[in-house]
Amino acid sequence: MVYFDNAATTYPKPLTVRNAVAEAMNNYGANPGRGGHKMAVETARKIYECRGALAGLFNAGGEEDVVFTSNCTASLNIALKGVLRGGEHVIISDLEHNSVLRPVHTMAKAGLITYSKAEVFEGDFERTLASFAKEIKKETRMIACTNGSNLTGVVLPVKELGALCKEKGLLFLVDAAQTAGTLEIDVRESNIDFLCMPGHKGLYGPSGTGALVTSKGGLLSPVYTGGTGSMSLISEQPGIMPDKLESGTVNISGIIGLLAGIEFIKRRGLDKIRGHGLKLMKALYSGLSQIDRVKLYTNPPEMGAHLPVLPFNIDGADSEKVAEKLDKSGFALRGGFHCAPLGHRKLGTLDTGAVRVSFSVFNTINEVEVFIKYVEKLARKL
Amino acid sequence: MKKQAINLTSVTYAIKAQNLLKKYGIWSSIGKSGKNVKGVGCGYSIFVKDEHSAAAINIIQQNKIRILSVEAKEE
Structure with a gap:
């Protein structure tokens, strides 16, 4: 078989990724961040290593700015539903995947927010930027857009859009479903507040992995609340990152496989x-x-x-x-x-x-x- | 041997603190906080030798990692 469906998920996965998943199953079977025994701490260390690898790849502030999720859609929902408040306006592009369109549309249909679509001009960053700028109004809180289309492969001017957001005081969310592991993404240089990605595409990790990279965790209301292994006696969700947004046990073998995927792309360049x-x-x-x-x-x-x-x-x-x-x-x-x-x-x-x-x-x-x-x-x- | 337990909020910060201390040549180990620190329940601590505790606390604080409390531990 010749596999040309890599925008859906990459296949095959590198041998190092497959081996890492098997090793995780054999040697890192404990729950990270819960117990204090050796295997729990060693497993937590591997998870932390992957946070560090992602933070490094995208120039995030620190390991605590990396939230593990189950896929890019989960990351997008956590960010969009966590930060948008009643009456606010969001600008998306006319190339969005349903993973951005549907959460935004659902919130709009419920009367919570409004949204506009900015036109993307293939290969013309200036016109695309102007088209986003044209949609900004006083209620606008955020630009939420794909870094590159999953259908046409057309790339959006993320750095320029980030500068626009900074200038206008807007939040900037980027859906890096097709670009994490392919394009250089620097969250600080591009003023990206929420970078959402799958682990199983260009990062060559297993399915069931994803991440939200953000230094603005403080702004988000958690979509999921529950056990985090920290501050167990208080009923409120802990405010510390990444625990605030990471309830429940993470996908241990998936994340350890993802770490191997990130190392693979770093080696290759x-x-x-x-x-x-x-x-x-x-x-x-x-x-x-x-x-x-x-x-x-x-x-x-x-x-x-x-x-x-x-x-x-x-x-x-x-x-x-x-x-x-x-x-x-x-x-x-x-x-x-x-x-x-x-x-x-x-x-x-x-x-x-x-x-x-x-x-x-x-x-x-x-x-x-x-x-x-x-x-x-x-x-x-x- | 006397040790100090530096009680932190989570395992992420405990590993972060341990990695930082390692860069400064301070050896530490990680474990669960021994008791209900500040009444909030589960947390993680890093354990350092008594003579390194002042430097360790200083490094951790300089890197903006929240310390819940510090307590002496007998090993």
């Missing part, structure tokens, strides 16, 4: 990872653009403007059908709507959906070349 993705994407774009009936929706991929994610369609064919045919030929990729209704509306693909190719460090140029030949064959047949 983000530059090299980006370069590899772009090389494959350029080859794919060039090959697909020469096939009759294949429709592409974005400009040719460029460093800094696109992620290794590309939607396409075969004219007149349903995207799910194309994905199904490709699956039978040994290619795993995703058709349909990718939990991204806003993006599909923008592309004009609300009827057909799109077939999405997304790469990881393990994909090769040979796989891309073979894939292009299969698509060519399929486009003739369908």
Whole structure:
């Protein structure tokens, strides 16, 4: 099988990650932050190490600014629902995944907040920035946007948006579902208050892992409350971070696997990872653009403007059908709507959906070349 | 040997404190706080030798880690 569905979750995971999960199951079986026995403390130390690795990767203030969650959606919900108050206004982009759109829309439908959508202009950071600025009003509390689209791979100007938020006194939330482990993200340089990410995509950790990186934990009301292993005799949720936002036992083996994933990408280097993705994407774009009936929706991929994610369609064919045919030929990729209704509306693909190719460090140029030949064959047949 | 227990709020801060002390050459161990510190229940402590306790407390405070209390421990 050739796996091109890495925007959903990366596969395979590095051997070091798989080994780390097994080692965690064997040697770090105690509950971190609860008991005081050796294994509990050693397990807590591994969890802490992963907090440190994430804090280092994103230049966060400290380990306590890293909250472990079950996935990026959980991180986004904790941040959005934790900080937004009645009557406030949020600006999202017109490329948001449902993980941002739905929490915001749900709160708006309940009459708690209002929200606007700012248009993103592919490869044009200035126009995108102006489009966000245009939506700011006196009730606006936050800009909450993706760092890069899970459908089109289009990158948003996070650094510039962070500067805008700082200037206007707004909070800034970034959904790094597709960019954590791919793009350089510096929460302090980009004034990011809430950085939300999955552990199982570009960070190459196991599924069931995610993180919220924030120095603004004090602003958040916890969505979940409960046991934290700290201050057990008081009924109030402890205010200390990360305990305040991290009730219940964390995913120990997942987090230890995530630590190995972060070490993997650090060894490989983000530059090299980006370069590899772009090389494959350029080859794919060039090959697909020469096939009759294949429709592409974005400009040719460029460093800094696109992620290794590309939607396409075969004219007149349903995207799910194309994905199904490709699956039978040994290619795993995703058709349909990718939990991204806003993006599909923008592309004009609300009827057909799109077939999405997304790469990881393990994909090769040979796989891309073979894939292009299969698509060519399929486009003739369908 | 006499030790001092520096009682902290959570295991995260206990490990953070221990790592900091290590950088300054101060050896410490981590364990649960021995009693109901300040009436709030579970917490973690780092244990340092008596002669290192003043320096350890100073380092921990300088790094803005909240100390709940300090108490002598007999080992």
